[in-house]
Amino acid sequence: MANKKCPVAKKCSGCQLSNMTYEQQLEWKQKDTEKLLGSFGKVSEIIGADDPYNYRNKVQAVFRSDRNGRIISGVYQSSRNGIVGIDSCMLDDKRADEIIVGIRDLLRSFKLHPYDEGTERGFLRHVLVRVGKNTGEILVTLVGGNSMFPKKHDFVKALVKRFPDITTVTFSVNRTPEMLLLGENNEVLYGEGYITDILCGKRFRISPHSFYQINHAQTEKLYDYAIKAAKLTKKDVLLDAYSGIGTIGIIASDYVKQVQGIEYNASAVRDAVKNCHENGLTRNIAFNRGDAGEFLEKKAKLGTHYDAVILDPARTGADRKFLNSLVKIAPERIVYISCNPATQARDLKTLTKKYTVTDIQPFDMFPHTRHVECVVSMSRKEE
Numbered sequence: 001m002a003n004k005k006c007p008v009a010k011k012c013s014g015c016q017l018s019n020m021t022y023e024q025q026l027e028w029k030q031k032d033t034e035k036l037l038g039s040f041g042k043v044s045e046i047i048g049a050d051d052p053y054n055y056r057n058k059v060q061a062v063f064r065s066d067r068n069g070r071i072i073s074g075v076y077q078s079s080r081n082g083i084v085g086i087d088s089c090m091l092d093d094k095r096a097d098e099i100i101v102g103i104r105d106l107l108r109s110f111k112l113h114p115y116d117e118g119t120e121r122g123f124l125r126h127v128l129v130r131v132g133k134n135t136g137e138i139l140v141t142l143v144g145g146n147s148m149f150p151k152k153h154d155f156v157k158a159l160v161k162r163f164p165d166i167t168t169v170t171f172s173v174n175r176t177p178e179m180l181l182l183g184e185n186n187e188v189l190y191g192e193g194y195i196t197d198i199l200c201g202k203r204f205r206i207s208p209h210s211f212y213q214i215n216h217a218q219t220e221k222l223y224d225y226a227i228k229a230a231k232l233t234k235k236d237v238l239l240d241a242y243s244g245i246g247t248i249g250i251i252a253s254d255y256v257k258q259v260q261g262i263e264y265n266a267s268a269v270r271d272a273v274k275n276c277h278e279n280g281l282t283r284n285i286a287f288n289r290g291d292a293g294e295f296l297e298k299k300a301k302l303g304t305h306y307d308a309v310i311l312d313p314a315r316t317g318a319d320r321k322f323l324n325s326l327v328k329i330a331p332e333r334i335v336y337i338s339c340n341p342a343t344q345a346r347d348l349k350t351l352t353k354k355y356t357v358t359d360i361q362p363f364d365m366f367p368h369t370r371h372v373e374c375v376v377s378m379s380r381k382e383e
């Protein structure tokens, strides 16, 4: 597949592999996964994307004024604390990029300014756009440096008039020195404050804070694969650990007797509970809020049994409490989904004391970047 050239590749450095063809990228990722996980078993051929461009359903842009007072929006520069002004990125959903450029124009016409961290003056720090790839719904979150958002209702009215596909707009305040963070609260300025998307045939509510996989097409392949790999039956009790907004557990619920989910982020758990109702699930599924390690430790003490566990932790992997309790509970099957095969390899050292790795399947969820997502399937060893 011919490579698209990015004019700011060197300054941005978000696409570490963009100098390779897509086929070369897949080979590179295959070898990288084999290096990290090959000692646990044969690594199957990586499942690549049908279209490796414009896959990002979540786009964030930083806003700033340059030294001539011109408003720029874009991404952080890799080497310095500057930002690279961009109008479009070959990874982003095109509608999201157009909206961000539109917001830049509206700031000018409303005589509003990006927030200046030095003087603490101005308004906008960054913008988050989330697109429901299947429903076409679009969420825009405007993140200010303080609660001052002059002419906010007129601004939002003008934004939605210009981009009628926007279904909801929220406003959040980030007072911390960290960029690209949302404040805890989101004031809903238009619509419901969330969007809905359809993934593997189920409906999901996505709020500004919720984790939702950014590559819709590849996520459908990955979830289908992971659920099949768990070899679920109608007699099974399944634990969906690190469950986010409940995607995996809800999709898997058709195949099992019962699903339990555990997730740390309170708003994601609220979305998961609402997602159960959206999908008409009231009986065989429950999502709990808390730390996955502490939850499983309690379950191990109570002698709770799970037939299968699908875990999908953040890049840091699972902690000792979680892994030790998982080995103690000893479900028949474990499917470990990870966006960081290095921490996954670390965790497998504990799990393979009691489990045999039956398959290692990498997926390319993030074309042009170095990142690989990997699903490792395991079955309990005979005593």
Ligand SMILES: C[S@@+](CC[C@H](N)C(=O)[O-])C[C@H]1O[C@@H](n2cnc3c(N)ncnc32)[C@H](O)[C@@H]1O
Residues within 6 Å of the ligand: 211, 212, 213, 241, 242, 243, 244, 245, 246, 247, 248, 262, 263, 264, 265, 268, 290, 291, 292, 293, 312, 313, 314, 315
């Ligand atoms: C990679 S996401 C997976 C979410 C979900 N399985 C999905 O595919 O959409 C990891 C999730 O783990 C949650 N998380 C991180 N640390 C946690 C912890 N200690 N206990 C429970 N959940 C945690 C995050 O909030 C996030 O929702």
